[in-house]
Amino acid sequence: xxxxxxxxxxxxAAEAVPGRRDPxxxxxxxxxxxxxxxxxxxxxxxxxxxxxxxxxxxxxLDNKQFLDLMQQIWRAKPDLRIDLLDMIAEGEWVASRxxxxxxxTGELLGIPPTGRFVSIDEMILERWDEHGRLQEFHQEADxxxxxxxxxxxxxxxxxxxxxLAHTFTSAARFTWLRRKARRTGGRQ
Amino acid sequence: MKxxxxxxxxxxxxxxxxxxxxxxxxxxxxxxxxAAHIADRVWNHADLGAIDEYFLPHFVGHFPGLPDxxxxxxxxxxxxxxxxxxxxxxxxxxxxVQERDRVFxxxxxxxxxRGDLMGIPPTGVATVLTEMIILRFEGRKVAELWQQxxxxxxxxxxxxxxxxxxxxxxxIAHTFKLMGRFGVLKAKDALRQRSAA
Numbered sequence: 323x324x325x326x327x328x329x330x331x332x333x334x335a336a337e338a339v340p341g342r343r344d345p346x347x348x349x350x351x352x353x354x355x356x357x358x359x360x361x362x363x364x365x366x367x368x369x370x371x372x373x374x375x376x377x378x379x380x381x382x383l384d385n386k387q388f389l390d391l392m393q394q395i396w397r398a399k400p401d402l403r404i405d406l407l408d409m410i411a412e413g414e415w416v417a418s419r420x421x422x423x424x425x426x427t428g429e430l431l432g433i434p435p436t437g438r439f440v441s442i443d444e445m446i447l448e449r450w451d452e453h454g455r456l457q458e459f460h461q462e463a464d465x466x467x468x469x470x471x472x473x474x475x476x477x478x479x480x481x482x483x484x485x486l487a488h489t490f491t492s493a494a495r496f497t498w499l500r501r502k503a504r505r506t507g508g509r510q
Numbered sequence: 511m512k513x514x515x516x517x518x519x520x521x522x523x524x525x526x527x528x529x530x531x532x533x534x535x536x537x538x539x540x541x542x543x544x545a546a547h548i549a550d551r552v553w554n555h556a557d558l559g560a561i562d563e564y565f566l567p568h569f570v571g572h573f574p575g576l577p578d579x580x581x582x583x584x585x586x587x588x589x590x591x592x593x594x595x596x597x598x599x600x601x602x603x604x605x606x607v608q609e610r611d612r613v614f615x616x617x618x619x620x621x622x623x624r625g626d627l628m629g630i631p632p633t634g635v636a637t638v639l640t641e642m643i644i645l646r647f648e649g650r651k652v653a654e655l656w657q658q659x660x661x662x663x664x665x666x667x668x669x670x671x672x673x674x675x676x677x678x679x680x681x682i683a684h685t686f687k688l689m690g691r692f693g694v695l696k697a698k699d700a701l702r703q704r705s706a707a
Contacts, residue, residue, distance in 0.1 A: 410608070411609055445614075
């Protein structure tokens with residue numbers, strides 16, 4: 323864990339209600355269990371049954387759907403690591419800046435295994451209730467950066483013609499990667 | 511994480527007692543309002559002068575998919591480009607979270623695509639961009655900014671990204687169609703500019 327844990331004085335300031343869990347601690351635990359421990363019970367333990375997850379490019383997810391997505395990511399990037407770059411907490415809100423990195427060895431969001439190492443920066447906003455249960459989870463991430471690193475989106479400077487050439491190349495490469503994954507009995 | 515951030519005074523808005531705090535802390539409770547004020551001037555009133563006023567000369571901006579931006583002048587240029595692309599640009603702040611010298615904001619930017627945006631010629635489409643930003647202040651001025659935003663969603667709204675389930679062949683077809691459409695749009699834009707001249 324990167325050293326963003328606050329000193330006791332700061333934690334006390336953010337956590338004025340007696341008996342209430344510091345949302346900052348809860349946010350740390352959530353990150354740890356979701357992405358390091360890969361604990362399938364994490365949302366049962368920590369999230370309110372009505373908790374919602376707002377991620378770009380998806381309809382709003384519930385606990386079950388978010389767990390499914392998380393498991394897909396665990397499978398697609400077995401060497402996943404997460405670095406906490408910053409954490410800002412006030413009242414019931416915790417905002418974090420994190421970096422996800424890993425090698426994409428499984429199918430992810432319809433992209434066949436590329437074997438490429440990908441590192442993307444994200445921001446996460448969470449709301450925790452007075453019982454220390456997660457109520458809302460929002461995320462923004464550099465998905466364009468991710469797709470560029472995976473070779474799906476052409477580099478910015480390519481222009482429409484470069485993009486067309488790139489799409490052809492990607493299509494051919496994906497077909498090849500899919501065949502390879504099938505031959506080696508790789509994950510679907 | 512920068513160590514010097516951790517070395518700052520530890521009181522937050524809820525517990526800060528003005529009569530007991532020294533001047534730098536005394537200013538901190540207002541940073542959220544200040545951040546909202548700056549955003550309002552820059553994005554809702556097209557007042558790029560607010561950037562000169564509130565951004566430090568050694569300002570650094572971290573935006574996804576771009577090299578870091580150094581100094582208020584480059585950030586102003588970004589703002590001007592965005593305003594040309596989306597002349598009716600408006601920003602609405604949804605959530606603000608402040609701790610010491612940092613203010614986090616979740617916001618929604620809306621605007622009609624009337625000028626070149628990320629290399630895409632004007633489509634007239636009403637765009638919606640959700641974003642999260644963090645501002646780090648030194649005193650009353652912005653020293654650093656981080657942004658993450660759903661640019662992919664905007665490309666989707668503009669019809670640039672092929673549908674999720676298109677597959678490689680669908681993607682090629684999509685790209686062909688797109689280039690045709692871009693050609694038409696570019697010609698239209700050129701015509702419009704000529705008749706305006």
